[in-house]
Amino acid sequence: MNTTPASPDTPVGSSWEDLVTVALLGTERRTPPLRDPGQEPPVALLDAAAVETVRRRAGVRPARAAARPEPAAPDPRTVLPPAAARRLAMLLADRPGTGGGGRRGAAPDLMELLPQWLASANAHGFAAPPQTLPALLDAARGRTDLRPAALAFAGPRALWLARLNPEWRFALRSAPGGGASLPGPEESERVQQLWQEGLFAERVALLAAVRSQEPAAARELLVSTWATERAEDRLMFLDSLRSRLGADDEPFLERALSDRSRNVRATAAELLSALPGSALAARMAARASSCVAVDRTRDTPMIVVEAPHECDAGMERDGVVPKPPAGRGERSWWLGQLVEAAPLGTWQERFGGRSPEEMVALPVADDWQKELHAAWCRAAVRQRDPAWSRALLGSPSAPEAGGPGAVSLAERSKLLATLGAGERAEWVAGFIGTHGLSEAFQLLGVCAVPWAGDLGGAVVDALDIARDAGSYPWSFSGVMGLAERCLDPAEAGRLDGLTSVPDETENATPGAGGYWSEAFQRLVTTLRLRAAMATELTPPAEAG
Numbered sequence: 001m002n003t004t005p006a007s008p009d010t011p012v013g014s015s016w017e018d019l020v021t022v023a024l025l026g027t028e029r030r031t032p033p034l035r036d037p038g039q040e041p042p043v044a045l046l047d048a049a050a051v052e053t054v055r056r057r058a059g060v061r062p063a064r065a066a067a068r069p070e071p072a073a074p075d076p077r078t079v080l081p082p083a084a085a086r087r088l089a090m091l092l093a094d095r096p097g098t099g100g101g102g103r104r105g106a107a108p109d110l111m112e113l114l115p116q117w118l119a120s121a122n123a124h125g126f127a128a129p130p131q132t133l134p135a136l137l138d139a140a141r142g143r144t145d146l147r148p149a150a151l152a153f154a155g156p157r158a159l160w161l162a163r164l165n166p167e168w169r170f171a172l173r174s175a176p177g178g179g180a181s182l183p184g185p186e187e188s189e190r191v192q193q194l195w196q197e198g199l200f201a202e203r204v205a206l207l208a209a210v211r212s213q214e215p216a217a218a219r220e221l222l223v224s225t226w227a228t229e230r231a232e233d234r235l236m237f238l239d240s241l242r243s244r245l246g247a248d249d250e251p252f253l254e255r256a257l258s259d260r261s262r263n264v265r266a267t268a269a270e271l272l273s274a275l276p277g278s279a280l281a282a283r284m285a286a287r288a289s290s291c292v293a294v295d296r297t298r299d300t301p302m303i304v305v306e307a308p309h310e311c312d313a314g315m316e317r318d319g320v321v322p323k324p325p326a327g328r329g330e331r332s333w334w335l336g337q338l339v340e341a342a343p344l345g346t347w348q349e350r351f352g353g354r355s356p357e358e359m360v361a362l363p364v365a366d367d368w369q370k371e372l373h374a375a376w377c378r379a380a381v382r383q384r385d386p387a388w389s390r391a392l393l394g395s396p397s398a399p400e401a402g403g404p405g406a407v408s409l410a411e412r413s414k415l416l417a418t419l420g421a422g423e424r425a426e427w428v429a430g431f432i433g434t435h436g437l438s439e440a441f442q443l444l445g446v447c448a449v450p451w452a453g454d455l456g457g458a459v460v461d462a463l464d465i466a467r468d469a470g471s472y473p474w475s476f477s478g479v480m481g482l483a484e485r486c487l488d489p490a491e492a493g494r495l496d497g498l499t500s501v502p503d504e505t506e507n508a509t510p511g512a513g514g515y516w517s518e519a520f521q522r523l524v525t526t527l528r529l530r531a532a533m534a535t536e537l538t539p540p541a542e543a544g
Contacts, residue, residue, distance in 0.1 A: 016056065019049050072160035077127035084121070084536040085129045091117055092135040106521035108529055112485060114139065116449075116530065118149035120537045128154045133161055137168045147174050173201060182206055185214040195221050200233065207240045215244045219252055231261035238267050245271060250278050257317050269319020273341040274382060280318050281343050287315070288342035291335055292372065294351050294362070303359075305368040307331035308338065332371050339375035344385050356391035374411070381414040386423075389415040396430030409442045417446045425452035432458040437466070437479050444479065450488040459483055460491065463520075467502055473515040480519050487523070489531035495524050 022030040027041035033048050080088070094110035128136060133154055140150040151158060151171055162171035182205060183190035194206050211218035222237050229237065238256060241249055249271070256268035257280070272280035287308070295304045308315075311322040311334050319341065324333035344356075351359050364372055373392065380388035393415050416424050428443045429452075437459070447455060459479065466476055498520040501513045 016052050019045065019052060023049075069160075069164065073156040075127045075155045075157055077125050077155065078539075080121070080126045080129055081536060081539075084126070084533075085132070087533055087536055088117065088121075088129070088132055089135075092132060092139055106518045106525065108484070108522060108526040109481075111139075112481070113526070113530065113533070115146060115149060116485060117533055117537070118146070118153050120534065122149060122152050124537055124539060126153070126537070128158070130157060133158050137161065137165075137171060141167060141170060147171075182209045185210050185217050191217075191221070195225070204236060204240070207237060208243065211240050211243050215246065216248060219249060223252060231259075231264060234259065234261065234264050235267060238264060238271075241271060245274060247275060247277060250275060254279065257319070265317070266319050266321070269341070270382070273319070276343040276345060276383070281341070283314070283318055284338055284341040285343055285346040288338040289346060289350050291338060292347075292350070295365070301362060303362050303364045303368075303372065305335065305364065305366065305372060307335040307368075332368075335368075336371055336375040336378075339372065340378040340382065342379065344376070344379055344383055344388050356388045360391045360394075377411050377415060381418060384418050386419050389418045393427065396427050397434040409439060413442045413446050416443060421448040422452065424448070425455040429455040429458040432462050437462045437476060441478050441482070444482055444486070447486070449486045451486050453488065456483075456487050456491055459487065460495065464498060467498065467516040467520075470502075470504055470509060470512050472509045473512045473519065477519075480523060484523055484526040487527060489527040489534070492524050492527040492531070495520055495527070499524060 019032065022032050022045055027045055032041055032045040036044075039047075091110050091114045136150050136154050137158055140147045140154075147170070151174055154171075158168075159171055162168040183194060185191065191206065191210065195203055198206065207218055207221060210221065218240065222240075226234065241253070253268045253272050257265055257272075259265050259268065269280060272278045273284060275281060291306055291308060293304055295302050308331060311320055311330075315334070315338075316322055320334060320337045322330075322334075324330050347359055348354065348356075351362075354362075360373065360376070363369070376388065377392050379385075380392060393412060416427060419427070425447050428440065428447055431443060432440050432455075440462075444451075444455075444459070450456070451459070460483075463476060463480070463483070466473075499517055501517040504510075504513050
């Protein structure tokens with residue numbers, strides 16, 4: 001076989017593969033077929049590619065006729081108003097910038113407003129215009145956080161399209177039952193057939209749907225096949241019991257504590273500990289109470305702790321993980337799990353009727369305070385107990401930003417999530433007024449949108465103070481981005497005065513004034529855009 005490389009002056013064939021090779025190597029290294037003497041090689045390559053394209057297309061044989069697809073299911077929802085349809089097209093046409101961390105300028109980030117627009121459109125019950133469905137599906141394919149709202153808005157026609165395009169198949173996986181209608185609890189034969197014969201995703205969707213209407217019926221479905229399910233499937237099915245969890249679920253969950261899978265056992269124990277009246281909760285309360293007590297022999301009452309010396313089989317069955325993570329002591333690890341799983345009502349009786357605030361304020365002997373308070377934090381979040389959350393958060397204006405029991409920003413955010421929307425906003429506003437914005441980003445993320453007046457005012461005031469001080473502006477970009485999406489649009493008028501370039505102080509960061517001006521211009525423009533979006537999506541009857 002001749003392996004001598006071709007000379008650059010040697011023309012190659014005109015097959016499509018040969019032409020692609022020339023294009024990849026370059027016409028200086030490979031000569032394309034010349035149709036006219038003196039023709040430039042790049043032009044000759046393009047001419048040859050055009051001729052070959054026509055030849056390939058002309059030579060295609062017609063495919064066998066296929067059955068025409070069934071029409072898409074009708075979408076009975078209200079037609080989207082024309083102004084809102086134009087706005088949607090504008091939002092979908094926007095693409096995130098490709099710059100790496102540079103200045104964003106004063107233009108709003110339209111793609112970041114799409115989730116809010118979709119939520120509002122779904123709340124009003126509008127149907128997606130058919131011509132926007134491909135762009136909606138493309139947007140949802142690229143951003144998983146958009147999928148639930150985008151697919152709900154896109155409706156049945158999007159699922160019809162998804163069956164015809166492999167790139168949109170994610171929509172079928174995301175939709176309950178792959179887009180097929182699920183039987184209701186009253187259709188017992190169809191429910192049983194789908195539960196016994198359906199694909200895993202269909203069974204998960206069916207269990208969730210039945211659970212939302214008839215919790216007992218869903219639990220009986222699970223019991224009927226529990227022994228034959230795979231461990232990973234049992235875990236997913238068990239997780240569905242979080243919805244409408246009640247005392248009737250306890251016998252089944254108690255049996256699941258003896259499951260072969262450690263993950264299944266842990267999930268069953270977690271669910272049981274969320275039922276304060278369960279037998280597991282009582283066992284955990286007894287164990288935790290034997291470890292934590294109040295020493296009344298001292299001048300000032302003090303909490304004393306005697307952590308467990310071993311993790312016995314009973315503790316393991318009830319969900320206590322015996323091996324601690326690296327760098328953590330065994331006894332403190334076991335203690336934390338016991339206190340976290342014990343009903344919080346245990347401590348009021350154990351500590352002589354004291355309130356959560358009084359218990360949190362008690363000193364703790366031998367450096368156990370951090371461990372005990374952290375476990376109480378996790379218990380308050382798990383049991384959704386606002387009284388304990390308030391006690392552990394403490395006053396937002398306290399000198400220590402961490403509060404008496406919260407040990408991290410993430411922990412504080414979880415505690416705040418157990419409070420009502422108004423109380424949450426009030427606490428975070430007070431925190432920002434005392435500590436500023438440097439530690440407030442995660443806390444703002446759990447507040448209801450749009451931000452309440454006091455909270456929005458606190459954020460704007462803190463940004464204004466940072467602007468006037470000439471602070472390093474890029475460190476506030478995260479909060480500014482949140483403000484664009486969460487601040488009440490009615491605040492736009494108040495912010496107009498902050499869009500000018502401030503005078504730079506002696507210690508100001510160079511160029512900070514221009515950045516702050518752009519950031520506030522973008523914020524005002526975005527708020528007015530959100531106000532227009534809300535007006536466009538408001539039906540005439542509501543607007544009047």
